[in-house]
Amino acid sequence: MSGVRVLVGTRKGAFVLTSDGRRDKWEVSGPYFGGWEIYHLKGSPVDPNRLYASQSTSWYGQLIQRSNDGGTTWEPVGNKFAYDGVPGTHQWYDGTPHPWEFKRVWHLEPSLTDADTVYAGVEDAALFRSTDAGQTWQELAGLRGHGSGPHWQPGAGGMCLHTILLDPANARRIFIAISAAGAFRSDDAGVTWQPINRGLRSQQIPDQDAEVGHCVHRIAMHRLRPSVLFMQKHWDVMRSDDGGDSWQEVSGNLPSDFGFVIDVHAHEPETIFVVPIKSDSEHFPPEGKLRVYRSRTGGNEWEPLTKGLPQSDCYVNVLRDAMAVDSLDQCGVYFGTTGGQVYASADAGDSWAPIVRDLPAVLSVEVQTLQ
Amino acid sequence: MIRVELPAHLRILAHVTGEVQLDVEGQATQRSVLDALEARYPMLRGTLRDHVTEQRRPFVRFFACSEDLSHESPDAPLPEAVASGAEPLLIVGAIAGG
DSSP, X not given: OOEEEEEEXXXXXXXXXXXXXXXXXXXXXXXXXXXXXXXXXXXXXXXXXXXXXXXXXXXXXXXXXXXXXXXXXXXXXXXXXXXXXXXXXXXXXXXXXEEOOOOEEEEEEEOSXXXXXXXXXEETTEEEEESSTTSSOEEOTTTGGGSOGGGOOXXXXXXXXXXXXXXXXXXXXXXEXXXXXXXXXXXXXXXXXXXXXTTOOOXXXXXTTOSSOOOEEEEEEETTEEEEEEEEESSOEEEESSTXXXXXXXXXXXXXXXXXXXXXXXSOTTOEEEEXXXXXXXXXXXXXXXXXXXXXXXXXXXXXXXXXXXXXXXXXXXXXXXXXXXXXXXXXXXXXXXXXXXXXXXXXXXXXEEEESOOSOEEEEEEEEEO | OEEEEOOHHXXXXXXXXXXXXXXXXXXXXXXXXXXXXXXXXXXXXXXXXXXXXXXXXXXXXXXXXXXEOTTSOTTSBOOHHHHTTSSOEEEEEOOOOO
C-alpha cells in the first residue's frame, strides 16, 4: 500500500512523520540530532531509503548525516566544504568587501538519477556536489566565478544558496537561487552559469532591474514542465515560461505578495500554492490569519484556503523550504511553521489538519511518496 | 595517556559516554591531542576546529587545571598534569545564546 513520509527539519532536531495513503493517522518519530539545527533533509528519488540531512550548530559547525534505511538510523559523512581556489569577497551589508566564509548547508538536493550524487547549497553562497554519497564535496565553482559574485550581498538570513532545481528533462540543466543575488541557470551540468533575473524588479536595490541583487526566496517547478518556473521573491510572486530567461509578475489578488514558500501541485502544472506573509518587518500572516493561497491558473487569480487553519491570533512564519507536496492521486500539500506546527492537506489544499503541533520552529519540510 | 572530556553533543556524535583516553605521540599540545582525537573519532573532524584553517571554533573552549587554555598557541605544551593524565583536558561548548 502506498504511504507518505514527511521529513521535517527544525531548530532543535529532525522529525520523521509517516502515514499510509489515507493520510489521516500519523506516526511521529524523533527528534533525531536533538539540539542541533536541521536546516534540511531530503530523500533520493532513486532510492527512497537514502536520506541526507544537514545538521549544524553555531558551536560545532556543519555535519552531514546519511541514512540508508529511511531515517531509522543515520551516520555522519563528509563535512568538509572548502571553496575552490581563493574564495575572494562578496559585498557585506554595508557594501564593503567581505571574505567568502562557509557557515552552513541550507539545502540538499539528491540527484534524480544516482542515489550517491547529491548537491548542497551553502552559506556563504556556493553550490557543492558529492558523487560518493556525501563522503566528499567539491564546489561547482563556475557559479561564484561567473563574474557577478563580488556584487552579491547577504539577505537578512545570510547569503544563502537555498534553492536547487534539477531539470528532469535535461540532465545538464540546473537552476539555483541565492538570497540576495537572484536566480541562476547552468546548461552544462554546473560548469558555467548565467543569471536569470530579467523581469524581476526590486525596490530595495539601487537599480531595480539589475542583473543580480534580487532577494529570491524560493523557486518551484512541475516535473513535467521544467521550463515553467514559479518564484516567490522578497516581494512579488513571479512566473517564467522560458526557463528563467524572462519573468512576469503573477501576484494578482494576493493580500501580500511577500512570502517565502511556493510549490506546484503534483498533477496540475498550473496549480500553485503560496503562503502570504506581512512584511517588511513583521513576518507573520496578514490579520493573524494563516492562509494558504492557491492559484489554478498559474498565478494572478488566487483563492484563500482556510479550512482547518487558524483564522485568528496566528503569528507564525512559514520559511522558504517548509512546504512540499506528495504525488498520491489526490495531491497532498504540507507545510511547517515557526510555531512548530506541521499542517497537511490530503485534498490539494481544500482542508487542513495539523499532523503535529508543538515541534521546535520548523525550518524545512520534504515529502516522500512511498509505493 | 591523555584524558579528554567532550561536550555532550560531541559525546553523542562520537558514541562515547565518559572521558576519552588517547595515546598522543610526542609532546602533548592542543594540536597533537586534537589530531589524535580526530584520528580515533573521524566524525569529530570539523566540529572543534575549522577543516581548512585548523582554527578553534569561536564557541569551543579548552580548559584544564582551572585555567582557560583557549587562547594559547595550538602548539604550546599542555600542563604537565594533563600530559601525565592526572587531569583531563576539558573541551567545553561556550555558554552563549541566553
